[in-house]
Amino acid sequence: MPLMLSRDLAKFGGLPKTLFAQHHALLEIEENICDDCHSDATSTRTCPEKDSSISRFKRNLSTALKCMTILVFLAITSYTVIHLASIEELVRGLRDEHPSHPVNCGHTKESAKAAGCVYDIMMVGWVAPGCIDPYVLSDALSPNSSLAGVKGAGTFNFSLNYDFTELIPQDVEVISQHDWIFANWEFHKAHCAYVWRVLASALERKSKGEKGVYIYRTLLTYEHSLHCSKVLLDREKSLLEPTKMQAGGTNRCVLL
Structure with missing residues (x-):
């Protein structure tokens, strides 16, 4: 057993x-x-646990990417809105600093005449009456001006073509009827000397306490002063060289 x-x-x-x-x-x-x-x-x-972890990771990654996309979009949108607002504020400030003359000449000779604007030969365009400096303009067109001897004032040559074979008189009624005319380089220099005298006269009048002094808007821009500086300092072009000018345009007039 x-x-x-x-x-x-x-x-x-x-x-x-x-x-x-x-x-x-x-x-x-x-x-x-x-x-x-x-x-x-x-x-x-x-492996169920691994598959579940991968799925959660993918969902979290997708959610994170969507959130980042939304945040970037909101940031770009906010920057654009703020930037545009600052530009608008700057433009508004410039407008408030130099408000336009109540007489609006529009953009054509017809609208200018209808609004009561006047023609300035030295600016070759229409402008509100308040922008005209009678003394400076009459002196610029006078052969007796102190600047006539250096060809900065007096009578200038105008033509309808480049070759100056179709001359027209220095007359407001004649010149203002055309959209484009030709003048000599001599007139271009005289124009630049004219606008600086207009600016100096306006500044002097305002410094003496005169109210409501209006001036051509273009005279307050650095670009135009630079342009005229080049014209006046140029020694290569002949004073007889033709220069084409728009004669039927309008000029903006603003409060200084």
């Missing part, structure tokens, strides 16, 4: 060991499967 029992125990004693070995083998297989999920991107096996 003891011998038989011993044999039976030995026979059954191997069962727990066999079950333990099988259980351990199953655990190793499960670990290998999960390891494959995390380390082998090409494996056809799936």
Whole structure:
């Protein structure tokens, strides 16, 4: 009996060991499967935890990108609005600093005449009456002016063509009827000398307390003063060289 029992125990004693070995083998297989999920991107096996994490990451990344796009758009929009507002404020300030004359000449000789504007030969265009300086204008067209001797005033040559074969008189009624005319370079220099005298006269009148002093808007721009500086300092062009000018335009008049 003891011998038989011993044999039976030995026979059954191997069962727990066999079950333990099988259980351990199953655990190793499960670990290998999960390891494959995390380390082998090409494996056809799936790991639920990994798939769930990837999905959450993708959703979070998509949300973050959308938020960044919205923030960038709002920033650009805000900058544009602020920039445009500052430009508008600057333009409004310039307008308030030099308000226009109540008489608006428009943009054509017809509108200028209808508004009661007058023609300034030295500016070759229409302007509100308040912008005309009678003394400076009459002196610029007078052969007795102190500037006539240096060809800065007096009578100038005007023509309808480049070759000066169709001359027209220095007369407001005649010159103002044309859209374009030709003059000599001599007149261009005289024009620049004229606008500086107009500006100096206006500044002097205002400094003495005169109210409502109006002036050509172009005389308050640096660009025009630079242009006239080049014209007056130029030594290469002949005084007889033709220069084409718009004769039917209008000039803006502003309060100094």
